[in-house]
Amino acid sequence: MTWTERRARCLAGRLAIWAALPLACLLLVAQPGTAEARKYPKIFGSxxxxxxxxxxxxxxxxxxxxWKNGQPCESDTCTVKGWQGLVDKLKGMDRLSQIKEVNSLLNSKKYIIDMKNWGLEDYWATPYQFLKKNGDCEDYAIAKFMVLKxxxxxxEDMRIVALQDLNLGVGHAVLxxxxxxxxxxxxxxxxxxxxxxxxxxxxxxxSINENGWWLHRK
Structure with a gap:
């Protein structure tokens, strides 16, 4: 099975959930009090x-x-090895250099589907778990988010974005x-x-961060 086929199999169920989400949540995002002061530029034309x-x-x-409540761990599913060194390496750089370095360093991790890693179709790993066991698309995005944080x-300057890759016809997640x-x-x-x-x-x-989420429409 090719990498694309494995990824498609892993994310097929997630794609169905994401595709249905806007219809389920239109009333939710329309509630009063959701307006925000900051005006964000459009992403992907949405x-x-x-x-x-x-x-x-x-x-x-x-x-x-x-991630917040767990203690630093060293086990077969979780490790802090490399975390502090990564954080220390990035300190003192300008913002753009930090962003590029985080992307490069964490993209070197191996892509592994959740079913193989966790025995689950869709599991969102903490950065410590990602450092130990690698992960799939949202795990890369989460780790990058938490390192930069x-x-x-x-x-408020970061969001994990759940999207559809129109070329491959599968769900995907990025930062x-x-x-x-x-x-x-x-x-x-x-x-x-x-x-x-x-x-x-x-x-x-x-798209989502720790402060809220955004529904994207064409």
Missing amino acids: VELPSKNLKKFPKWLDMVGR AIGVPI VVYDGDNPLLLDNQIKSVVPANTVKHYQPVY
Whole structure:
């Protein structure tokens, strides 16, 4: 089975969930009080509707809870080895250099589907788990998010984006970091950091961080 076939098999169920999400959540994002002061530039040509209600995303909340509440670990599923060295290496660099270095270092990890790693179709690993056992697309994005957060990049400048890869016909997840008004794409499928809006075959479904989430519409 090729890498693309393995990835398609892993993400087929996730794609169905993401595709159905906008219909299920339109009323949620339309609730009063979801407006935000900051105006974000469009990503992948989409219009976005913000919400602070993260209850629709139990896998994200579970991962954040394990990351915040868990102690540094050394086990067969989790390790802190390399974490502090990675954080220390990035400190003192300018923002753009930090973003590029994080993308490069974590993209060197091996892609492994959740079923092989965890015996589950879709599991959102913490960065410590990713360092120990590698992972799939959202695990790369989560690890990059948390490393950049640890070195001082504001949460509001970052989002994990769940999207559809129109070329491959599968679901995918990436990290977008806003460098001023320029959304940058950190993607385990692309070697270099590139402006997000130069990639035309990605259709975002939703994006999320620890402060809220955004529904994306064409």
